[in-house]
Amino acid sequence: MDFFAYRDGRLFAEDVAVSDIASQYGTPAYIYSRATLERHWHAFDQALGEHPHLICYAVKANSNIGVLSVLAKLGSGFDIVSGGELARVLEAGGDAGKVVFSGVGKTREEIRYALEQGILCFNVESEPELERINAVAAEMGVTAPISLRINPDVDAKTHPYISTGLKANKFGIPRERAIATYELADSLPNLEVKGMDCHIGSQLTTIEPFVDALERLLELIDVLASKGITISHLDVGGGLGVTYNNETPPHPKEYAAALAEKMSGREQLKLIMEPGRAIAANAGIMITEVEFVKEGDEKHFAIVDAAMNDLIRPSLYSAWQHIGRVEQDTDATPRVYDVVGPICETGDFIGKDRELAIKPGDLLAVRSAGAYGFVMASNYNTRCRPPEIMVDGTTVTVVREREMLKDLWKGEHKLT
Ligand code: LLP
Structure with missing residues (x-):
């Protein structure tokens, strides 16, 4: 049992609305309870x-x-x-x-x-x-x-x-x-x-x-x-x-x-x-925002702002993790999507064939992401790793800040 649950159609981490965390700290982000x-x-x-x-x-x-x-x-x-x-x-x-x-x-x-x-x-x-x-x-x-x-x-x-x-x-x-x-x-x-x-x-x-x-x-x-x-x-x-x-x-x-x-x-x-x-595992979720909805010839794609560098389990082990809306209220029509990231690899997906009613700007929560999630994240494609946020009742603490670009090339040197 975990403490991520919907109250009136809004996903909460303990006593905090996940969308409030997203507004304050941005996406993608890991949230722990x-x-x-x-x-x-x-x-x-x-x-x-x-x-x-x-x-x-x-x-x-x-x-x-x-x-x-x-x-x-x-x-x-x-x-x-x-x-x-x-x-x-x-x-x-x-x-x-x-x-x-x-x-x-x-x-x-x-x-x-x-x-x-x-x-x-x-x-x-x-x-x-x-x-x-x-x-x-x-x-x-x-x-x-x-x-x-x-x-x-x-x-x-x-x-x-x-x-x-x-x-x-x-x-x-x-x-x-x-x-x-x-x-x-x-x-x-x-x-x-x-x-x-x-x-x-x-x-x-x-x-x-x-x-x-x-x-x-x-x-x-x-x-x-x-x-x-x-x-x-x-x-x-x-x-x-x-x-x-x-x-x-x-x-x-x-x-x-x-x-x-x-x-x-x-x-x-x-x-x-x-x-x-x-x-x-079930003490953590990863949140991500839908950037684009794209129509392929055979599939619909939800392109989100998280990618295989943030959560590699689906790409590496074909692992299935639940993906759901953070706010359930929507006028979007449900369709079957591949939820994919912006990385230049066909293997860059968070989930395949998921029925979701979404439009750009919507927030999604990837569940069971507290184990082998952030620890396996990388900077592939020069992407900054997401922040990690701990919720304790109504208290929200950033336990790791979002990386900044300058962190990524720390210790690297130009040649003259
Ligand atoms: N002890 C040893 C010696 C281990 O090698 C491991 C995990 C554990 C304990 C903890 O196992 P757990 O209770 O978490 O199953 N990255 C993979 C999982 C690799 C596990 C490696 N060893 C994944 O995301 O599924």
């Missing part, structure tokens, strides 16, 4: 009840400092994939001691920085990475807390670009090599084995792959225990899907209950989750 972010985070946190746990929000989904600060205030942990994301978490007031560091390519500098800040754990994805973390920790005279990301080889049944738990994917350590790799980790003097983790993919809409992966990991944890290697936390990654159209993903409660059931009798094993999309 603080109450929605908080509600989604609490849904995960409460679902795990008394079982020792930590919700580590996946920063990559939306790394705006304003968004991170809202979650930090709730006591959230964070899942990061770069030194940059760690710096953002700290800037936002997050606790380094609740940070897990994922990703296949951590550099020496990133490892050193994370050790200096005292993160909770490195989620290690390969043997050479173990050796690297051990070496950096040794140089610093410290011990690095580690977890191994195990590739459980389960099919998440999601888009191939965001499926990560299959043998053919670049992520994690194959489960056949898991025990040997833990033995290696255990033998390295500057590492401390803390946990086990996995992440099998994103936008999963069924529980079974999560449960299959968990069962496979628990088996490994038992084998390790028999070898004297104790695992104190199990990180099940992120990946719970959201409703963009007619998907019916499990509620965090159902998802957590299914995992908790498998964990019964293991109360000493702390559960970590890394949800990104399920917290942020």
Whole structure:
């Protein structure tokens, strides 16, 4: 559930009319709802009840400092994939001691920085990475807390670009090599084995792959225990899907209950989750204005002022996101449009074959844009990235200003 809803035909973000935000700050723009972010985070946190746990929000989904600060205030942990994301978490007031560091390519500098800040754990994805973390920790005279990301080889049944738990994917350590790799980790003097983790993919809409992966990991944890290697936390990654159209993903409660059931009798094993999309996606919308309505030979086009550089998911993954009018009152006739941006690429579309009653000047809201929206935006075609705006009740805060042209060529130089 989110806090974007129509009141008398006008779309509101919490208690603020979206069209008022558009008049003040222009379009395109991202608008987030603080109450929605908080509600989604609490849904995960409460679902795990008394079982020792930590919700580590996946920063990559939306790394705006304003968004991170809202979650930090709730006591959230964070899942990061770069030194940059760690710096953002700290800037936002997050606790380094609740940070897990994922990703296949951590550099020496990133490892050193994370050790200096005292993160909770490195989620290690390969043997050479173990050796690297051990070496950096040794140089610093410290011990690095580690977890191994195990590739459980389960099919998440999601888009191939965001499926990560299959043998053919670049992520994690194959489960056949898991025990040997833990033995290696255990033998390295500057590492401390803390946990086990996995992440099998994103936008999963069924529980079974999560449960299959968990069962496979628990088996490994038992084998390790028999070898004297104790695992104190199990990180099940992120990946719970959201409703963009007619998907019916499990509620965090159902998802957590299914995992908790498998964990019964293991109360000493702390559960970590890394949800990104399920917290942020439906806590954000992107608004855009119709510039032109154009008649093609075969199609009608609504040319809007947002483009694939602002929101790339439709172009990149053929993702479907709901597009609707901000003000429902209209005398325009409904027709089926491709909603496209001004970029010089056929792949520049926000939605295809959408029935809309619109005319130039109308505002549209693209829903479920709070995750993997602004963070994946670019400056392609020398377009300034949109502002990000947080609504909290009746309060509107610009949490990132609209870029200006001079920001775009900062650091570039003319030749004489
Ligand atoms: N943990 C790890 C290690 C991950 O790689 C990811 C996402 C997450 C957690 C969070 O997953 P979530 O709960 O958000 O599904 N850009 C794509 C999604 C890429 C996801 C990458 N990894 C999209 O727009 O659909």
